[in-house]
Amino acid sequence: MRDQVTPGTSAPGMPAAEHVDVLVLGAGISGIGAGHHLRTQCPKRSFVIVDEQDGYGGTWWTHRYPGVRSDSELYTFGYRFKPWSGPPIATGAEILDYLGEVVREDELEPRMRLRHRVLSANWCSERARWTVEGRRTDTGEPFRYTASFLWMGQGYYRHDQGYTPTWPGMEDFRGPVIHPQQWPDDLDLTGKRVVLIGSGATAATVLPALAGQCEHITMLQRSPTYFVTKRNVNELADLLRELDIPAEWTHEIVRRKVLKEQREVIRRSFEEPDALRRELLAGVRQHLGSDELVEKHFTPSYRPWQQRIAFVPDADLFGAIRTGQASVVTDTIERFEPDGIRLASGEFLPADVVISATGLNLSVMGDIAFAVDGGPVDFSRTVGYLGAMFTDVPNLIWVFGYFRASWTLRVDLLADFMCRLLAHMDEIGASQVMPQLRPEDGDMTLLPWVDAANFNPGYLMRILDRLPRQSSRAPWRHTQDYWEDQRELASAALDDGTLVYGMPPQPLRRTA
Incomplete structure (x- = not known):
């Protein structure tokens, strides 16, 4: 049973907070990817990666059962910036080694705070920052961070308990x-x-x-x-290596071929299912x-x-x-x-x-108690913007990957979007950002976070009513489509009125 903290309150005996520009929750494939992109695209931003486990790797640290391996091939499950050179389907140990290389190359380990279980996250509009509190799993000591922005890369299931x-x-x-x-x-x-x-x-x-x-x-x-x-095996990758094609080219060529093949299978599942x-x-x-x-x-x-x-x-x-x-x-x-x-x-x-x-026991936002200006957040009453940000929740991005493609594909896309958004906020002098429904959105129909008619495994159906909502209208769609996301996240207008910004000292106003 997880410790309980009431939203909007602090645990007793809490130490002084360490402040960072971006707090990354989760040291798995999403959090490690965020670390790379923050270092390369936002080098002046301070960040820390927190995780409740004893080591980094997320799923690949948790799952140790015999034969554990990827269920997606590594040319898309791997990062776009880190060429994969092993077999298409990799063992858990091989994936951990791959993630370890990224951690070492980007010098991420000093920025990691392992054995840190986050219990609450409270946003203060007047200070334009999150206060994140929890307890260490090894010592029981409380900890506190403040952050200008949250990257929710903790995954979508409970690591301490399967279903x-x-x-x-x-x-x-x-x-x-x-x-x-x-x-x-x-x-x-x-x-x-x-x-x-x-x-x-x-x-x-x-x-x-x-x-x-x-x-x-x-x-x-x-x-x-x-x-x-x-x-x-991947015969194209093997051939390109025999021809001494650079590893980066080989990775990208094979990646694009695999994505094209995956898209064709998904198309046929709708148009030629029999x-x-x-x-x-x-x-x-x-x-x-x-x-x-x-x-x-x-x-x-x-x-x-x-x-x-x-x-x-x-x-x-x-x-x-x-x-x-x-x-x-x-x-x-x-x-x-x-x-x-x-x-x-x-x-x-x-x-x-x-x-x-x-199966898995899914969780929403890591079962963390969220509050905005003292009021608890019920994510099932929010609407997702580009499947990543949420109405009435400032300065937060949630990584929710793909069911029909590799999870990591969305990590790279969302990290690009986040870094672009942070740069835009610097340009206009904003300290806060939040998606907000416009008057023209008032007549749109709200739908479940995932279209259960087209994808309905039991682990998802068990929590569907606790997940955010979406619409069939852009930018409020959660398409679960990598190719749509690739276009929409890269071209999303940051100043079309959908995202509202707060300039200090004026706080954002939440909608009803």
Whole structure:
């Protein structure tokens, strides 16, 4: 249970605050990317990166389960400014090494404050600054920062707790129930019967990593997932390297090719869903060699890209199934029993260990208690500007990446926008900025933050009502479209009346 701080108040015994121009929350791929761009595009700005974990890396620090790897290829998951030279799908360790290179090259480690859990963030219009307070996770000591601007790069899920549903009889089960997000270092599965609950990218990664280490592993899924598989190589990148093309050119050429291919798949998911579906299933059938298995366990009921398409490098998931080391069962859980799981069909799955690859616990703004001028902020009552800033919340940008493309693509775009915005504020002498609905926006229809008709995984649906709102009208759209964002964020007018600025000492006025 996280410590609780009432918005607009300070924890007792709080030390004097350290002030920075930009406070970056999160030392994962978003926060590290922000650090690079602030150093290169805003070299006169002071900044600090805070994170509650023991090390930097975010997702890649948190997740230590067997086989952990990217579910996007690294030519787009990697930064545009840092050429990737490894395999397209990288292990967690390889990604941490890559992030470590960025940290060292940009000398970011001295600017990091690890083991710092942020509890509250309070904006004061008269002082034009945020006061951010929390506690150290190692000593319990309180800390305080003030900042002119917040970069919310803490991600969108809780790192200290994965999502595991409560099933009847779980307390009767004799073995451990483990979520991959809290994988124990000393787990020995030799001779164990393992049931892996889930069918997404995590389950598709864990299963081949454990197959052969245990007596048998069964993937128990409520419904199938779409999978695509290729060799874990990029032939174009390999060819360009053989030709001694500079690494920066190779990275950019391959990146653009991958983005073009991704855009085509997304287009087809809307315009040619049946044809794309047949192609995806044919790829699975090729590796499984069984029409029955494909029809029973690998044919989803929804069209492609209504949920993520999981990438399986070198078909390792299907190889484990073909050898008999692993199997798949599609059913729902009726109850846990001491030695396994009873399914709704009546079938019993014996188990010594259950792994619950059942998703993430999402959070809004890191579960931080936000307040503006003493009033608590309810982000579900705000409207997003370019999917990054929010009505009535000054001097804040939230990094919310892509579901159908690599998260990091949006980090680079938003960092460019933030640095451009900060430079514009310097030019006009503004200390505060906030998006505000204009009179002509009064008749627009507000929509959920994500279009659930086109993308609706369970982890997102569980918190959709707590997320900000959007509209179908620019600039109040959250398109989830990299190509739209690339154009809109780069060309967004900073003085068209949508962004309102506060010049000291006049504070911004919030709307009703």
